[in-house]
Structures are given as structure tokens and as C-alpha cells.
Amino acid sequence: KVAVLFLDLDRFKLVNDTLGHSFGDLLLKEVAHRLSGAIPVNGIVSRQGGDEFMIILLDVKNRNEVIRAVAKINKAFAKPILIEDHELFIKNSIGISMFPEDGDTAEQLIKNADTAMYHSKEVAGGSYHFYDEKIGKRTIQNVKYENALYRALERDEFTLYYQPQIDYCNNRLFGVEALIRWNHPEEGLVPPDIFIPLAEQTGLIVPIGEWVLREAVFQLEKWHDLGFTDLIMAVNLSAAQFEQGNLHRSVKQVLAETGIRPDHLHLELTENQIMRNTDLAISTMNKLKELGVQLDIDDFGTGYSSLSYLQRFPISTLKIDRTFIRDILHDEDDRALTDTIITMAKNMGLEVIAEGVETVEQADHLVSRNCTLMQGYYFSPPIPARKLESDFLT
Numbered sequence: 395k396v397a398v399l400f401l402d403l404d405r406f407k408l409v410n411d412t413l414g415h416s417f418g419d420l421l422l423k424e425v426a427h428r429l430s431g432a433i434p435v436n437g438i439v440s441r442q443g444g445d446e447f448m449i450i451l452l453d454v455k456n457r458n459e460v461i462r463a464v465a466k467i468n469k470a471f472a473k474p475i476l477i478e479d480h481e482l483f484i485k486n487s488i489g490i491s492m493f494p495e496d497g498d499t500a501e502q503l504i505k506n507a508d509t510a511m512y513h514s515k516e517v518a519g520g521s522y523h524f525y526d527e528k529i530g531k532r533t534i535q536n537v538k539y540e541n542a543l544y545r546a547l548e549r550d551e552f553t554l555y556y557q558p559q560i561d562y563c564n565n566r567l568f569g570v571e572a573l574i575r576w577n578h579p580e581e582g583l584v585p586p587d588i589f590i591p592l593a594e595q596t597g598l599i600v601p602i603g604e605w606v607l608r609e610a611v612f613q614l615e616k617w618h619d620l621g622f623t624d625l626i627m628a629v630n631l632s633a634a635q636f637e638q639g640n641l642h643r644s645v646k647q648v649l650a651e652t653g654i655r656p657d658h659l660h661l662e663l664t665e666n667q668i669m670r671n672t673d674l675a676i677s678t679m680n681k682l683k684e685l686g687v688q689l690d691i692d693d694f695g696t697g698y699s700s701l702s703y704l705q706r707f708p709i710s711t712l713k714i715d716r717t718f719i720r721d722i723l724h725d726e727d728d729r730a731l732t733d734t735i736i737t738m739a740k741n742m743g744l745e746v747i748a749e750g751v752e753t754v755e756q757a758d759h760l761v762s763r764n765c766t767l768m769q770g771y772y773f774s775p776p777i778p779a780r781k782l783e784s785d786f787l788t
């Protein structure tokens with residue numbers, strides 16, 4: 395048997411960028427030196443460019459022998475590398491393919507080792523993985539989705555569904571939340587939980603989010619024109635979109651194009667998006683607030699902030715996460731927490747919307763606790779614009 399190992403230094407690019415190229419070169423030299431010292435006599439090391447190395451082990455008996463070699467390599471990097479007065483702990487992500495089971499050409503073996511290496515990087519820095527079909531399939535699936543996502547925007551494959559937001563006391567529709575769907579040509583309707591994380595990774599979420607914002611506000615204009623002039627529209631913002639410099643310009647522009655009153659547009663953010671970089675978040679939120687749009691905290695209660703902390707931010711509404719509503723009738727803790735959120739929010743002058751209301755009992759309980767704004771399957775799932783019109787706007 396032959397084993398092909400692909401090795402990639404974690405964080406090398408960061409080190410190189412922050413400490414300089416000459417530093418990076420010294421580091422790579424030391425890495426190469428330690429590698430040659432660590433591999434067994436039946437091994438060959440070569441640099442693959444950048445911070446990637448390939449190690450070929452000839453005449454290996456079995457996987458255990460490869461694992462022992464990996465252990466030896468890792469041991470060689472247990473001590474930090476000293477360059478000038480910097481101490482660097484190096485971790486490697488390693489991917490392994492075996493001849494003959496993972497391919498019979500050099501090209502195939504290298505490609506599969508590379509795939510396994512990327513898997514190691516994704517799972518946890520500083521680990522190793524043998525190539526197997528599952529890893530291969532997952533990567534291929536991701537690449538397929540990525541390519542398809544690129545084209546989805548151009549081909550107009552995204553669509554928005556709208557979920558009603560209801561004022562339970564007078565049984566009135568006061569708003570809708572826009573929720574994106576991807577109409578995949580082969581796979582049908584793909585839910586956002588599948589492709590939003592992918593779009594975040596590739597940066598595609600920014601143009602997609604831009605599309606959502608424009609589509610939703612133009613739709614709202616149509617509904618206002620039909621006579622439902624109080625209706626509000628809630629739009630979800632992704633982290634990347636929120637942290638991108640010109641969000642407020644896009645918002646300003648679409649409001650100008652449609653003439654929608656700014657306070658009819660609600661932008662939803664999660665606590666975690668705000669906590670990632672609070673200074674940036676405050677400045678972005680202030681810019682949006684200056685335009686007059688409303689900012690809502692989505693999935694409230696699941697993140698790492700507290701209500702008193704949120705007081706520093708210019709928000710108008712809290713959306714209580716649906717996991718609290720789910721057990722509100724039976725779980726004492728969830729009920730107590732929801733009570734506290736509602737009371738504190740009201741004291742701070744915030745609106746509260748309960749998400750994920752599925753039964754009349756949950757709705758009645760919430761009303762008894764002074765929370766009358768709700769959203770959930772009990773009223774309606776997210777539905778296409780046409781259906782919203784026929785069911786709610788007549």
C-alpha cells in the first residue's frame with residue numbers, strides 16, 4: 395500500500411500577513427525541517443506551494459502504520475517554533491488517501507487527500523482524516539450547491555414567502571415577515587436553513603440579502619397600494635450583510651424608490667449578530683435608526699445578551715424565540731422566563747412579539763401575560779404573496 399498525506403498549517407496565512415513574508419519563509423523552513431526529521435524512512439516530503447506539504451509513505455502495511463506516522467509528525471510540532479522573539483504553536487490539518495483503495499492514479503490520490511484535508515480543517519483545526527466516500531460526497535454536494543447558488547440569483551430562483559404577524563386581541567394582521575425560499579430546478583423548494591449558512595460562507599449572502607430587501611419592500615408597496623397602508627414588513631438581516639459598510643445606503647435607496655414610510659420597515663437582527671462586534675453594531679444600528687427604520691431582535695433569549703444590556707441599542711421590538719413558546723404551558727422555567735422578558739421589555743418601552751405560536755392555549759396564555767402580538771403556525775405558516783392576499787388581504 396501507499397499513503398498520500400496532505401498537510402496544511404493552520405493559521406499560516408494569518409501569521410504571514412501579520413508578521414511579514416520573511417517571517418513566513420523562516421517558519422516554513424523550520425516546518426520542513428521538522429517534517430523531514432519526523433517522517434519514517436519509507437517517506438518522502440515535498441512542498442506543494444503555499445503552506446501545504448505532501449508526504450508519501452511507500453510500502454505501508456496498514457492504516458495503523460499511517461496513524462503512527464501522523465502521531466510522530468504531531469509530536470514534532472508539540473514544541474513551539476521560535477522565530478526572533480515569537481513563540482508559535484503550529485497545528486496541522488492532515489488528509490490521507492490510500493493506494494489502491496482511494497484511487498489508482500496519482501491525480502486521484504492527491505485530489506482525495508486534499509478533500510480529506512479540507513474536511514479536517516472544517517471539523518477542527520489540527521486533526522487528521524482518512525478519505526472516505528462520505529467526505530467526498532459531502533464536499534461534492536457543497537460545491538454543487540455553491541455553483542447552483544451563484545446561478546440562482548441570475549436565474550431568479552429565489553422567492554419570498556410571508557408569514558403573518560397578528561395582533562391577537564383584535565384579530566388583526568399588522569405585519570408580515572419575509573422568509574426566503576430557493577426554488578431549486580431539480581430539488582424543489584429548499585429551506586433557508588440549508589442554503590443560508592452556505593451563502594454566508596461564500597459571501598453570496600450579501601447580494602442575496604440585498605435582493606430580499608428590495609423584493610420585500612417592493613411587495614409592501616403593492617400591498618400599501620391595495621389599501622393596507624398600515625402593514626409593516628419585517629426583513630431578516632444576515633451577519634455579513636449587517637457588518638457590510640453600505641447597508642444603510644441600500645435601505646435608504648429602496649425606501650426612496652418606493653416611498654414606503656421608514657417605520658413600516660422592520661429589520662431583524664439576532665443578539666449574536668450584535669454581540670460579535672458591539673461597536674460596529676451600535677454605529678450601524680444608529681445609521682439605520684436615523685433613516686427611521688425599526689430594529690427588531692430576533693430569536694430573543696437564545697443568545698448571550700441580556701435585556702438590560704440591550705438597552706444600549708436603538709431597538710423597538712423583541713421577538714421571543716419559539717423554543718420558549720413551545721413548552722410555555724408545561725415548563726415552569728420557560729414560562730417564568732417568558733413572563734420576565736415580557737415585563738421587562740414593556741418596562742423598557744419595547745414591543746414584544748411571540749414567535750412559534752402553534753395552539754390557541756399558547757395564544758391565550760400569552761394574552762393573559764400581556765403579550766398580544768404573535769406569529770406562528772396557529773395563525774399561518776409562511777405563504778406566497780398571492781395566498782397572503784387571498785387569505786388575509788381581502
Ligand code: C2E
Nearest residue numbers: 573574585586587606630631632750751752770771772776
Ligand atoms: P427565523 O427568522 O426565526 O424565522 C422563523 C422560522 O420559524 C421560519 O422558518 C418559519 O417557517 C418558522 N416558524 C414559523 N412559525 C412557526 C411555528 O409555529 N412553529 C415552528 N416550529 N416553526 C415556525 P424558515 O422560513 O425555514 O426560516 C428559517 C430561518 O432562516 C429564519 O429563522 C431566518 O433565520 C433564516 N432566514 C429566512 N429568510 C431569510 C432571509 O431572507 N435572510 C436571512 N439572512 N435569513 C433568512
Ligand code: CA
Nearest residue numbers: 571630662692
Ligand atoms: Ca426572523
Ligand code: CA
Nearest residue numbers: 692693713749
Ligand atoms: Ca426567529
